[in-house]
Structures are given as C-alpha cells and as structure tokens.
Amino acid sequence: MLINAPLIVHEVRAAFEAYERALMENDLDALDALFWNSTFTVRFGPGQNLYGFDAIAAFRVGRIGGSPQREIFNTVITTFGTDFATANTEFQRAGAPKPGRQSQSWVRMPEGWRVVSAHISMLGEGN
Amino acid sequence: MLPEMLDIATLSQGYAARRWTPAEVLTLLAERIDRIDPAAFITLTPMSRLFKAAADLIARAPEPNSLPLWGIPFTVKDNIDVAGLPTTAACPAFAYAPDKDAEVVARLRTAGAIVLGKTNLDQFATGLNGTRSPYGTPRSVFDFNYISGGSSSGSAVTVAAGVAAFALGTDTAGSGRVPAAFNNIVGIKPTPGLISNTGMVPACRSLDCVSIFAATVADGALVRRVAEGFDPTDPFSRHAQPAMLPTKGLRVGVLAAADRQFFGDREAGRLYAMAIERARGLGATPVEIDYAPFRETAALLYDGPWVAERLAAFESFGVPADQLDPSVAGIMLGGAGHSAADAFRGQYRLAELRRRTEAEWAKADILLLPTAPTIYRVKEMLADPIVLNSRLGTYTNFFNLLGLSGVAVPAGFRSDGLPFGITLAAPGFHDEALTPVATALHQAADTGSGLDRRFIVPDPPALADDDRLRLAVVGAHLSGMALNGELLALGATLDRRCRTSADYRLYRLPGTTPAKPGLVRETGFAGPGIEIEVWALPAEAFGRFVAAIPAPLGIGKISLSDGGAVSGFLCEANAVTEAEEITLFGGWRAYMAAQREAAA
Numbered sequence: 113m114l115i116n117a118p119l120i121v122h123e124v125r126a127a128f129e130a131y132e133r134a135l136m137e138n139d140l141d142a143l144d145a146l147f148w149n150s151t152f153t154v155r156f157g158p159g160q161n162l163y164g165f166d167a168i169a170a171f172r173v174g175r176i177g178g179s180p181q182r183e184i185f186n187t188v189i190t191t192f193g194t195d196f197a198t199a200n201t202e203f204q205r206a207g208a209p210k211p212g213r214q215s216q217s218w219v220r221m222p223e224g225w226r227v228v229s230a231h232i233s234m235l236g237e238g239n
Numbered sequence: 240m241l242p243e244m245l246d247i248a249t250l251s252q253g254y255a256a257r258r259w260t261p262a263e264v265l266t267l268l269a270e271r272i273d274r275i276d277p278a279a280f281i282t283l284t285p286m287s288r289l290f291k292a293a294a295d296l297i298a299r300a301p302e303p304n305s306l307p308l309w310g311i312p313f314t315v316k317d318n319i320d321v322a323g324l325p326t327t328a329a330c331p332a333f334a335y336a337p338d339k340d341a342e343v344v345a346r347l348r349t350a351g352a353i354v355l356g357k358t359n360l361d362q363f364a365t366g367l368n369g370t371r372s373p374y375g376t377p378r379s380v381f382d383f384n385y386i387s388g389g390s391s392s393g394s395a396v397t398v399a400a401g402v403a404a405f406a407l408g409t410d411t412a413g414s415g416r417v418p419a420a421f422n423n424i425v426g427i428k429p430t431p432g433l434i435s436n437t438g439m440v441p442a443c444r445s446l447d448c449v450s451i452f453a454a455t456v457a458d459g460a461l462v463r464r465v466a467e468g469f470d471p472t473d474p475f476s477r478h479a480q481p482a483m484l485p486t487k488g489l490r491v492g493v494l495a496a497a498d499r500q501f502f503g504d505r506e507a508g509r510l511y512a513m514a515i516e517r518a519r520g521l522g523a524t525p526v527e528i529d530y531a532p533f534r535e536t537a538a539l540l541y542d543g544p545w546v547a548e549r550l551a552a553f554e555s556f557g558v559p560a561d562q563l564d565p566s567v568a569g570i571m572l573g574g575a576g577h578s579a580a581d582a583f584r585g586q587y588r589l590a591e592l593r594r595r596t597e598a599e600w601a602k603a604d605i606l607l608l609p610t611a612p613t614i615y616r617v618k619e620m621l622a623d624p625i626v627l628n629s630r631l632g633t634y635t636n637f638f639n640l641l642g643l644s645g646v647a648v649p650a651g652f653r654s655d656g657l658p659f660g661i662t663l664a665a666p667g668f669h670d671e672a673l674t675p676v677a678t679a680l681h682q683a684a685d686t687g688s689g690l691d692r693r694f695i696v697p698d699p700p701a702l703a704d705d706d707r708l709r710l711a712v713v714g715a716h717l718s719g720m721a722l723n724g725e726l727l728a729l730g731a732t733l734d735r736r737c738r739t740s741a742d743y744r745l746y747r748l749p750g751t752t753p754a755k756p757g758l759v760r761e762t763g764f765a766g767p768g769i770e771i772e773v774w775a776l777p778a779e780a781f782g783r784f785v786a787a788i789p790a791p792l793g794i795g796k797i798s799l800s801d802g803g804a805v806s807g808f809l810c811e812a813n814a815v816t817e818a819e820e821i822t823l824f825g826g827w828r829a830y831m832a833a834q835r836e837a838a839a
Contacts, residue, residue, distance in 0.1 A: 114240065114263040119270055119286070193261035194290065220290065 113193050120191040126201045128189060128224035131216075138178025144169050148219065148226040155172055156231045158212070173187045180205045182212075195220040202235075240832075241267050244691040245404040246454040247311055247461060254303035254310055261310030261353065262293040268312055268355060268402055278375030281317045282324050292353045306351030307465050314403040315344060316394045318364050318440040319449065324354075328440045329372040331364040332562035341438025341467050342473065343407065343449050350465045353704040355403055358393025362564045364409050364554075365549065365571065366390050366443040367409070367417045367611075367631040368620050371564045371827040376617055380690050381657055384616050388418035388631070390442075391450065395422045398452045399689035405462050406452040408657040412444045412540055413611075413635025415450025417649035420610035420660025424689050425681065426647035427451040427459040430656045430667040431639050432477030435470035441552040443545060445475065454688040454745065455696050455700040456646060456678040463670060464727055469719055478717035481772075482827070483735045484604050484665065484672040491518050492528040492603030501542040501631055504613035509662040512610050514650045516659045517683040518607055523676070526603050532595035533606075537636035539592070541570075541629060543577075544585040545640075550574030566624045588740040593641055600666060604671065606633045607680075608648045610660035634662065642667040646677040649686035658686070671733050707775040709734060710784070711797050711807025713745070714756040714827045717772050721753035729784060731776035738768035738825075744825065745769050746810070746818035748791070754828045755789065757810025757818060760798075768800045770826025771807060 114120070121132040127146065134142035144165075149152055153163040155171075162168045172178070197218040204211045217229045240259065242249055246266075253259050259267075269286055284292075293310070300306050304777040313320050318328040320337035321344055342347065348354070361371040369392030377387040380399040387396050391408025395418030398406045407417040419426030427450060434449040434596045441447055453459035470476040472675040492754050493515050515525050519587035539545065553571040560568055599606075612633045622626050638645050641807070663677050674839045678696065687694035710731075715722040717737040718733055742764045746757045758769060776784065785794050791814030797807040 114259065117266045117270070117322075119266050123286075165632070193260065194266050215733060222291075222294065 117194070120194055120197070121189055124149055124189050124191055124197040124199065125226060127218065128187070128216070131227070132184060135179045140169075142171050143172055146225075146227055148221060148228045150228075152228070154229045156233075158232055158234055172212060180208075182206065184214075197225075218225070240629075241271075241401075242691075243401050244454050244687075244689050245312070245398075245401050246275070246363070246688070246694075246697075247308070247404050247454040247458040247538075248455070248697055249403055250311060251304050253727070257303070258687065260293070260379075261296055261400060262290055263353075264310065265289045265293055265312060265353065266696060267325060271400075271402050272355070275402055275738070276377050276396055278359055278372075278377045279396040279400070279402075280314075280356045281327055281329065281359050281374045281393070284324065284354055288323070289355070296351060296353070300351060301379065306731075307376065307461065308444065309351035311352045311404045311756075312355050313347065313352050314358045314394055314397045314406040316364075316391050316406070316408045317342060318360060318409060318442075319407055321354050321357060324357050326357070326440065327836060328364070328372075329360050329374055330558060330562060331373060333363075333556055333558045337438070339438065340504075342435035342470050344438065346461070346466055346468070347407075347578065350767060354396070357720065358391070358397055358406065360392055360394075361414070362389035362412060363440065363553070363571070364568045364754050365567045366389040366412055366628055367413050367635070368628050369418065369621050369622070370613070370617060371566055373564070378617065379614070379657065381423070382655075384618070385614055385657060386421065386617055386620050387782050388611070388614075390414040391452070395419055395424060395426075396454050399424050401691070406783055408450040408452055408640055409439060409442070410450040411446050411450045411639060412586065413449070413632045413638075415452070416635050416645065416660075416662055417611045417631050419452055419647040420649075421614055421658065423649045423658040423660075423686055423692075425453050425456050425459045425677075426610075426662075427456075427463050427670070428638060428645040428647070428662075429463055429670050430477075430479075430644040431642055432475050433467045433644075433668070433670060434469075435473045435476050437470055437473040441555075441572050443548045444640050447475075454694065456648060456674050456681055457697065459646070460671065461676040466730075467670075468724075481718045481733055482666070483668060486675075487522070489523040489605065490526050490603045491515075491523045492599060493525045494530055494608065495527040498530040498534070501609070501612045507609060507613050507659055510651040510653070510659040511661065514680065514684065515607060515791065517680060520675075521679050521683060525607075526543050528599045528606065529605055532592045532599065533637045533641075534633075536596070536640050536748070536767070537587060537594045537632065537634075540632075540636045540640060541586060543588070544581040546570060546773060547574035547577040547582060553835070555702045566628070569625065571586050572836070580601060589640055596641060604665070605676065606664040608662050608664060610634065610662045614657055615706060618738070638664065644673060646673045648677050648681040649688065650680070650682070650684045651686060652692075654779060678739040685830050696756035708777070708778055708781040709773050709775055710794070710807045711771045711773050711810045713758045713769065715753050716774075717828055720828070720831070722788070723786070725776050726776065729776050729780035731774045731780065734752045734773040734775045736770065736772050738770055738800040740800050741765045741768050742798070743769050744815075744822045745818060745824070745830075746815040747821050748810070748814060748818055755792070755828070756821065757815050758808060759796070759810050759812055759815055766822045767825045769822070770828060773805055773807075
C-alpha cells in the first residue's frame with residue numbers, strides 16, 4: 113500500500129488546515145462542509161458524545177462563540193493508499209492548564225476529503 | 240514502488256497481486272510528471288478528475304484486470320479530442336473545448352484506460368522533429384540537446400520517461416515512428432482506416448492515421464486490438480481484412496548498399512546492418528529490394544499536390560495564417576500553388592509507383608528499414624528547419640500513400656548513447672502479422688525500452704501460451720465483424736486465415752441477429768471451400784465461449800483445404816433446409832460485402 117505519498121499528504125494537510133481555520137473563525141458552514149454528512153459520523157468531545165452529522169452540526173450551532181482559541185503543535189498526518197488518512201495533533205487552549213489532543217480520520221469521499229470520526233480530549237484527565 | 244518503465248503487463252500483474260491500485264498508480268505518476276520534460280504536456284488532467292476516473296473504474300469493474308486495459312494510464316496527442324480537456328493542435332488560436340471523446344479515446348476508456356493528459360506536438364501535426372510548438376520543445380529522453388522527433392513528440396516522451404503505459408499519436412508521414420526511434424520505444428502505425436479518425440484534427444485527411452506508442456510490441460498490439468474496428472462515422476474507416484505472414488522462411492526486404500542514406504551518420508549505417516544480421520539470425524532471409532519506387536512515392540508527399548490537401552485542412556480551421564509556426568505556415572500555404580490538374584497527375588503518378596512496388600512485394604514478405612536516417616540537435620533543427628525535417632522522413636513518408644502497415648522498434652544505441660530504430664513494413668492489414676517478428680527483433684536488439692536500457696522485453700503472450708486452444712470462426716466472429724469483440728474480450732488473437740476443404744456448404748441462417756451463417760459438410764460435394772479464421776484463446780476462455788453458443792450452431796472438427804483439421808463452428812443440418820445457400824461467395828465476409836454493395 114502507498115503510505116504517505118506526498119501528493120496525498122498535501123491534499124489532506126490542506127483539508128486539515130482548512131478545518132483548523134474554520135474552527136478558529138467559528139465558520140459553521142465551513143466546519144459542516146468538512147465533516148462527512150452521514151449518520152455514521154462520530155465526534156467524541158471532552159464534554160459530549162455526538163453520533164451522526166446532525167448532532168455534530170447542532171452542537172456547533174449551540175456552542176456560543178465557538179471553540180476556544182488554540183495553538184496546535186506536533187501534528188502528524190499519515191495517509192494510507194489514496195483515500196484514507198489519520199490526522200493527530202496536540203493543542204493548547206488559551207488559559208488551559210494542560211494541552212489537549214485531537215484525533216481525526218479523514219476519507220476521500222466523492223465530494224472531497226471529509227472527517228468521518230473525531231476524538232478530542234484533555235491531557236491529565238485520566239490516569 | 241512502480242517500475243521505471245510502465246509496461247502494461249507489469250502494471251496489470253501488480254493490480255492482480257494487489258500491489259497497487261489505479262488511484263495509487265495515478266498518484267505516483269502525478270509526482271513523476273513533475274520531474275520529466277515540462278514540454279511533454281500541453282494539458283494535464285486535473286488530479287480530482289484522475290481520482291474520479293479511478294473511482295468510476297472500481298465502481299464499473301471492481302475486479303482487477305476485468306477489462307482489457309483496466310487502470311492503464313495513457314496520454315493523448317493534443318490533436319485528438321478528449322472530452323473536458325481543450326484540443327489545441329499546438330496552436331492557441333485554434334483551441335476549442337470538445338464535448339465528446341474521439342472514437343479511439345472512447346474505445347480505450349471503455350476498456351478501462353485512464354487519460355493522464357494531452358501531449359505536445361509539432362503544430363497541426365506538421366513536422367517530424369518536435370520543435371514546431373509554442374508550448375515548448377520536447378527533447379529526446381536520452382539527451383536534452385537533441386530533438387524528440389515529431390510530430391507526436393510529447394506522446395513519445397511520456398512513454399519513454401515512464402509516465403504513461405502507452406500513448407496515442409498520429410502518423411501521416413512518420414509522426415508515430417520517428418519519435419519512437421528517438422526515444423527507444425515501440426511505435427505502431429496501423430493500416431490506414433483500421434483505427435477511426437473521428438475526433439482527430441486532420442493534417443492530410445486521406446492519409447492520416449492514429450498511432451500507438453508503447454514500451455513493447457505486445458503492449459502496442461494489445462492497445463491496437465482494443466482501438467481498431469470499423470467506424471461508420473469516419474468516412475475513411477475500413478473493414479479490416481487481416482492477412483498473415485509465413486512463420487518460417489520469412490523474406491525480409493532490405494536496402495541495397497547504394498540506397499542506404501544516413502546523411503553522414505556512420506553509426507546509424509552500422510546499426511542498420513546489425514539489425515539485418517539479427518533478422519537473419521532469427522531465421523529470416525534478407526533480400527535486397529529496389530527502393531526507388533518507395534523513395535519516389537515518399538517524395539510525392541511534400542513535392543507533389545498532397546501539400547494542397549494540408550491547405551484544405553488548414554482552410555477548415557478558421558485560423559489566421561499569422562498565428563502559425565513559420566515552418567508550418569510555409570508548408571500549409573505552399574499548397575496553394577497546385578492545381579486540380581496537378582492533383583490528378585499526382586494520383587496517376589502514385590498509381591504507377593504503387594504498381595512498381597508490387598514487384599518488390601513479390602520478392603519480400605516484409606521490409607526492414609531504418610526508422611529515421613539520423614537524429615539532430617535542437618539547435619541544428621532550428622537553423623535549417625525544412626531541409627533537416629524532410630531528411631527525417633526519408634524512410635517513413637511513403638507508408639500511408641501506399642496503405643502499408645508498420646511497426647517501429649528500438650534497434651540499438653550509437654556510441655554517444657542516442658538511440659537508433661528500425662521499422663518493419665508490410666502491405667495493409669498485416670498489423671497483427673507483424674507483431675511476432677517485431678517483438679523478436681526488439682528482444683534480440685537488447686535495447687531495453689525507453690529510458691530503462693535494462694528493461695527485459697517479455698515474450699509475447701501468444702508464444703508463452705502455446706497450450707492455448709484454436710477455434711475456427713466462420714461468420715459474425717471474423718475479425719472486424721459484428722461479434723469479433725467477444726473474441727477480443729476473451730484475450731483471443733488471430734492465428735491465421737485459411738479455407739475449409741471443398742466439401743462444405745455455407746448458408747445464411749434465417750432470423751438471426753446479427754446475421755449468422757451455418758457451415759454444413761456434405762460428403763462428396765466439391766465447392767470452393769469456405770474462408771475461415773483460426774483464433775487462439777486460453778482454455779478457460781474457450782470453455783466460456785462454447786457454453787454461450789446458441790443452437791443450431793455448435794463446435795466440431797472442420798477439415799481444412801491443406802488437409803488439417805481445427806475445432807470450429809458447424810451447423811445442425813436440419814436448420815438449413817429453408818436457408819439461402821451462399822457457398823459460391825466463398826465465405827461470410829465476401830457475402831456480407833456483396834450485401835452491403837447491393838444495399839448501397
């Protein structure tokens with residue numbers, strides 16, 4: 113299998129960066145556009161388990177002011193074949209005691225690269 | 240991950256073994272394209288469209304290699320339409336957006352092949368050198384100072400550089416062969432009319448041909464079999480009448496010493512002589528021919544009234560003359576000096592020359608010629624664009640005027656590392672028959688293919704599969720006829736044409752669609768014998784084929800006029816009691832031709 117073909121990594125990085133930009137600007141249309149519009153899409157956040165695209169979109173609408181501002185670092189994007197990728201990154205929210213982690217699975221859908229599952233958590237909350 | 244040279248056989252093996260997927264291959268090639276001669280392409284297929292093509296292929300035919308060209312990437316000379324990409328013919332003022340694939344492109348895509356992009360060419364396919372384009376000058380993959388050859392310059396470079404597994408070119412005067420020679424690859428120049436020209440920008444319409452570049456003769460022949468076939472929308476399309484060559488004692492016509500013109504390139508002369516010796520080593524008999532009628536035919540193409548045919552094409556383009564490359568303008572507009580009377584005189588002259596070549600074809604089954612006499616630097620070509628260009632066509636210009644089939648193969652390297660090629664020529668419709676001898680000469684030359692000089696040319700499948708079964712077909716499965724595609728889809732290849740013994744009768748079976756004949760044996764009957772074709776196919780394909788045969792037809796042993804016997808189509812006797820007997824036509828093809836004539 114073709115792993116980390118530069119052209120594919122480039123595509124996924126562009127999608128990943130577009131998502132981060134949209135998150136910081138709380139651009140709901142752009143955020144929705146980058147998640148797979150399916151009942152199978154899952155997003156586990158620090159404070160909620162969201163099943164299905166509609167639940168995820170509703171969560172974003174209800175989150176006043178959007179995501180807290182954050183810096184990301186130690187981003188690792190790995191592509192498998194031409195249509196699947198994982199993107200893992202650490203982030204530091206302004207004023208938070210510890211960094212958080214975000215893990216996403218991306219798939220090339222006919223409409224473009226989309227997040228099909230995501231998990232966000234904070235370091236130090238477990239053991 | 241991918242081999243340096245992309246032959247179809249290796250790509251398909253990788254698909255079967257799940258070593259790579261079409262989308263992965265396209266990804267790697269997109270990266271490779273960035274590293275090759277930037278002048279090779281005029282338009283690239285956008286990456287998103289490539290991924291869509293790969294996804295569509297998987298949706299349509301999920302199993303690897305379930306289509307003849309499943310996931311095989313190719314490039315298309317930019318005078319052949321591909322829907323969704325502009326056609327420029329290397330003239331920006333002429334560019335248009337076709338809404339439909341050329342017929343040949345449509346056939347290849349239906350067979351699973353994927354278009355990587357449109358390649359550079361000498362403007363309006365007028366030239367044999369590659370420098371006549373505003374989109375840059377492609378170079379030989381072996382030396383940036385040297386021309387790639389033209390007019391199908393970019394197509395040849397993409398194959399030789401390992402970016403495309405095959406490429407479409409066009410060949411009116413040598414444009415599908417000269418660039419093959421200068422890049423160490425194979426160039427298939429089909430018999431005119433074998434592959435449809437619908438959707439191709441004309442250069443010299445009565446002589447134009449779509450051609451194929453590939454790493455090996457076997458690959459090129461595979462593509463040709465998919466691409467060929469009668470197309471009623473092309474008025475120059477012809478029904479193929481495949482002809483065979485002897486498998487033993489092949490007589491190979493070669494140039495006499497006085498006719499060996501290499502314009503001072505002694506190494507080309509040496510390499511040509513070596514190629515003749517290799518043919519002898521393979522069991523062929525070299526025979527010196529009188530080259531004069533071929534040379535005089537070649538001269539007719541640019542010195543005679545055929546340049547007016549180029550003007551006729553140009554006048555249909557609606558492009559101002561000041562938008563043309565100066566050399567191209569000189570040739571196109573030079574056609575204005577010829578009268579209609581000149582055109583007829585040219586036809587008479589051609590007919591005389593064609594008659595004179597018949598004496599040479601009586602001496603030799605095929606010709607073995609240099610593809611081009613020598614190669615030039617880009618700098619030299621630009622300094623003397625007309626004279627040097629015409630030299631490049633010394634051994635190619637006459638083919639289409641005479642309706643010949645040809646295959647150009649690599650034939651060695653000069654001591655400076657530049658390649659030399661030879662072309663095998665035969666009368667029309669020997670396209671299939673030329674492939675074994677062309678493969679043998681490519682293998683014997685030990686040139687590798689394209690940039691990869693260590694590439695091993697595999698044995699053609701027909702030789703490797705000698706346990707394949709032979710099947711004689713009588714009617715709609717004959718080459719070029721309605722059901723021939725069923726055989727091709729099973730990977731069958733034409734083995735030979737022959738006749739049954741005299742005691743067979745042929746009938747037109749009533750109420751069959753497409754129309755089918757029935758062959759019935761009658762002891763003691765003395766007829767003309769019926770024309771049949773013997774095809775070779777893998778055992779399991781033979782089984783599938785036989786299982787699908789409808790009553791009243793079946794497979795039995797057919798006796799041949801030469802005393803042998805072969806499995807083939809026979810008909811139950813009770814089915815022909817009411818049928819029209821057509822034995823006297825001597826075969827289904829002749830009967831159908833007569834029907835068409837009667838209908839016209």
